[in-house]
Amino acid sequence: MTILIEQPEFEGGIGERNKGPVDENELVLDGGFVVPETMPDEGFVAPDTNSFGHTFRDYHVESERQKGVEDFYRTNHINQTVDFVRRMRGEYGKLNKVEMSIWECCELLNEFVDESDPDLDEPQIEHLLQTAEAIRKDYPDEDWLHLTGLIHDLGKVLLHPAFGELPQWAVVGDTFPVGCAYDESIVHHKYFLENPDYKNPVYNTKYGIYSEGCGLDNVLMSWGHDDYMYLVAKENKSAFPSAGLFIIRYHSFYALHRADAYKHLMNEEDIENLKWLKIFNKYDLYSKSKVRIDVEEVKPYYLSLIKKYFPAKLKW
């Protein structure tokens, strides 16, 4: 791994700002993948409870961990503004922090535990492999989807000192559009009241700075591991499909893929890609368990996928 640059300053004064109108990137649909209609008989079975014995994504259960999660969302919702997102995209979109392979990044994540997650407190590499292996059971032929499972959370590397050691609220948790009204279905919605954009008439309407059917790639999402990994995968990809990029960018956008909010911003391509995202979510969420994967055993398979879809070293 080559660390190219010292970490950027986090508060204020970050690099060039994205001043212009929303300048997001194009998602080109490959159209090559058709969602299979039948499922194999014996596949991944989603459990009823998470690794703490609670139902999944229950943000109101009484527990020590849940208090931390609620605290996390309070800070997240207060600070994720249009200005903040533009600043982060401008800075991290340069991809000039580190050069390393995908597998090196998986290993870097070993030390981090996600404070926003009520369902899992294992190191992240476990979660990546659990997700990928669960998908592999049910969709053995969709190797790009296995790889998506492996890499979808790699953006959490923003927590690492080489990436500016961003605070958890700027890296993990559910995501949502900024620049238009925050939908009520977003977890712990009440904390948006203290977000300066909440009172800004340019941003607090149904469409805000967007328009009907403008396409999600034109929408600024709250900043974190999803958007960052999307930028990395998009800029470094050789053969990785756009459905995979879509999953990476929106996998934490539960208001969309679980609550059907923000549909008015979607275009035709988004509607197609959402089918894959909904499939993916099952494995991302319900594979969270205490069952450990033997990393050395599955490593050769994932290295072969990485080689097929990405260059040996990526710019991060």
Ligand SMILES: O[C@H]1[C@H](O)[C@@H](O)[C@H](O)[C@@H](O)[C@H]1O
């Ligand atoms: O707590 C989790 C976690 O950070 C995941 O990586 C993210 O995708 C989820 O949406 C979030 O709620």
Ligand SMILES: [Fe+2]
């Ligand atoms: Fe995630």
Ligand SMILES: [Fe+2]
């Ligand atoms: Fe995940």
